[in-house]
Amino acid sequence: MRRSADTTARPTAGFTLVELLVALLVVALASAVIFPRFGGFGGSGLERTLQTVHDRLKDARMAAMRDGRARDVSLAALAAGLPAGITVEGEPERIVFLPNGATSGGRVTVGAKGGRETIAVDWLTGRIGRVDEPGGP
Template sequence: MMCPRARRGIRGVTLLELLIVLTLMGIIVAIVLPTFGGGVSTTALKSAAREVAAGLRYARGQAIAQRTEALLVLDVDARTFTLPPDTQLHRLPERLELKLYTAQRDLVSDKVGAIRFFPDGGSTGGRITLAAGERKYDVDVDWLTGRVTILD
């Protein structure tokens, strides 16, 4: 058993000191971490691919239901897409790289193009590639069936 005099000589870290250090470390991490990130997370990239695929599937459904052609228009530079006649812009993450492969007749310019769907469910076909660094997803549209798939 230790005598009271010996206990005074033992030094430790108080709970208050520990909390102060942890708080300071949290503040430093919160400030420094965003400067290293700067890219698009894997989750955000996959979410963007799913959003584009959902837009394509919606356009295909509209073409079949309304028995008319429908399309998804993609602006590669602005990282947006629309589903005419709706003018709402669907925005994709800023640091995302996009590439559009589609039929020549559906290219408006070097940076703007569309994938067209027909009343029978078919399409002009194409591929939209979404990339961030080494990671990428391809959203493919089969020309014969209009089927939309996400490939990683």
């Protein structure tokens, strides 16, 4: 008895490799877009605040040099608009930035649940950086 060849292929269960790769690509792209918006975890609040304080000091220094007029930044101005639970302390109460790039110098300590970090402003060079950084002020 002769059998006829079955020309219709039966569908198989499962996914093809191409479908699997496309799904992984979609998940990877979604993760790359979504997760950075959450910031980080742990001490990221302190890191963001340190960056904000650093940027405000740097902006004042650049404005003084650009405009040719001294600019000052008070601790109260640095603390304005920061999240609850963040403390800003320092010496002196006001840091003055001169048109030539020099400053009155000082230190600003930012505290949060994640710890405390200090940003120093060098009086002669105007360099602004973390105290624990190698080569920092």
